[in-house]
Amino acid sequence: MGKTTGFMDYQREESKERNPRVRINDWKEYDAPFSDDVLSRQGARCMDCGTPFCQMGDEINGATTGCPIYNLIPEWNDLAYRGQWKEALKRLLKTNNFPEFTGRVCPAPCEGSCTVAISDPAVAIKSIERAIIDKGFENGWMTPRIPQKRTGQSVAIIGSGPAGLASADQLNQAGHTVTVYERADRAGGLLMYGIPNMKLEKDVVERRIRLLEQEGIDFVLNTEIGKDLSSEELKNQHDAVIFCTGAQKQRDLVIEGRGAKGIHFAMDYLTASTKKIVGTDLKKNEFIDAKGKDVIVIGGGDTGADCIATALRHDCNSVVQFGKHPQLPLARTKGNMWPEYPNVFTVDYAHKEATAKFGEDPRNYSIQTKRFISDDNGDLKELHTVEMEKVRDEDGKFVFYEIPGTEKVWPAQLVFIAIGFEGSEPELLQQAGVKTTNGTVEAKYGEFATNIEKVFAAGDARRGQSLIVWAINEGREVAYKVDHYLTGSTVLPSYLEV
Incomplete structure (x- = not known):
């Protein structure tokens, strides 16, 4: 010290x-x-x-x-x-x-x-x-680490987010031949297209991908497993397969008027915006422009904040964020003592930006959206809300009640739904025959093996929506288990073995 x-x-x-x-x-x-x-x-x-x-x-x-x-x-x-x-x-x-x-x-x-x-x-x-x-x-200290010898065994990793990249890095260093399959045109998963450039510039992601390539990892892009290549073909070509497909099935808000034009999932908005910045070809009508529009973001988390920051850079006319829960306290409560994560009020980068431009914090708390209203052309023109009260019921569980007389109409031409994710997209998992529970792959933490021989899963695909550090944790741990599966022993470290 x-x-x-x-x-x-x-x-x-x-x-x-x-x-x-x-x-x-x-x-x-x-x-x-x-x-x-x-x-x-x-x-x-x-x-x-x-x-x-x-x-x-x-x-x-x-x-x-x-x-x-x-x-x-x-x-x-x-x-x-x-x-x-x-x-x-x-x-x-x-x-x-x-x-x-x-x-x-x-x-x-x-x-x-x-x-x-x-x-x-x-x-x-x-x-x-x-x-x-x-x-x-x-300073040039980050140089390629080329494995001295290869085992002759190969591993396929589906998905190039942080869990996929971490497992690829570890297994490559163990001497296996690693191929990462990514359906997008650039590697990185949500690091590339889900997190906005102002939080993580894309040359930082691509710099790491280049280093991994120099170390011997092969990235196969624009290839969707289950469509361009079946999971069975992948199993036949490799000695082990790891599903690191993330939890990208976005939770929807199914209420009256949901079909109005101008309502989008948050990740669709963020992805298209980043594609335009980095020069990726966009499909027809894929880009969503907030310029001159009244924008409402439904969902109080980080993804919602990223939508605010993106809409500001598109020069929106106004932006508001709805949160289901009350505003957090300014200091820890007795029920949130150290060393727990502090559930306290903070001002994110996006909220500072919105306040600087429009003069007030864009967040509105304890709000529930009741319905969307469109004009005669089917374009969104407004949404209706009601304020909510959060209380504990007789069983100690939190429940929400509408507060009569608090109904409000908000002008809006764009709405972004950012209320979380429901697990992995099911099509590939169903094709592969991988068992799931509530949208996530059944694979015990510390083992990571699925019900299919030589098929493993890690990251958000296994644990559900989570943090980047948990994705790296799981990527490293699944590599440890796969290396042991392939060789009968392992040279890789494990957090669980410390």
Whole structure:
């Protein structure tokens, strides 16, 4: 521990975001990196706890607590404080295949369980993580690691999101021949087309894909398994198959007027927008333009916030976000004690931008949409809502009741539905004969084997909609099991074996 009183000597400093009024005019990342001096001070705040809860990686009351990939956070915080960046990179890469992704888009549950956060703002773990990997690329330390020998066995991975990429990386380093199949024209899954450019610039994703290719991984793009190539053909061509297809079946809002033109799923909007930015050919009417329109986003999560930020950059006329739940408290409640993830009110990048442009936070809480209304041409013109009260019933469960007299009409020409996902798209899983429960593949965590011989599953396809760090966790763990399945032993590390 380099600075024994660092947590007392220094305050947390937030990353220097670009001016919201300026950044909504471009698609560059909104977050500006820390200087080395600031990084050193922030690293010095780490207490080097006897029990570092930041890296515990667990779930408490349904929320992730600590780091699911068990990053060696106190170690590389200390190295960052000392300016030993290359050593910090080595420690970071021991547990995390893609810190350039987690350092940008992970919600940082590690910071919520930081010991400093019991009474003060947490150590700026996420910013330090991003700085370490960015310095690794900038200084030429991130070079291809070519396996010295091959096992002669091959693995097919369906899906190139973080779980697929992590399993591919691990299995390639174990010496297997790895082929990743992706139905889109670019690899990366939701990293490429689901997360907007202002949170994760696409050259960061493509830089990693190029490195994986140089290390020997083959990416087969524009190929949808189940259509262009059957799952049975894939099994015949490879010694093992891993489903990392994600949880991309979007939850719909089936209410009166749903068929009006102008109502879209959030991911369709975000995907088409990114395709236009990176120059991908769009299908007819695929691009959704919010310019000059009144936009409403239904759903209070991160995907909804991304829709807000995207609509602002399209120069929408107005934007509002509906949330089902009440506004979160400003501080932890007695039922949300450390080290749980802090369920407290925050202002996301998109909300800052909307406030800067329109003068108020776009979020409206405890709102339920009742119906959509279209004009004579079938185009959406408005929607109707009612306010809701959230209370506990006699069994202790939360229920929602409509509040009479709170009905309201909202003008809207575009609505984006961002109320979550219901699991994997079922067609491929049904064709392959893979058993599912509630839309996710039946494969026990720690084993990852499906009911089909030599077929495995990991990531959101197995666990449902989750965080990027859980996807990396599962990608690494399924690689561990597949390597053992193919060779009878394994040289790969496992979080479960620590």
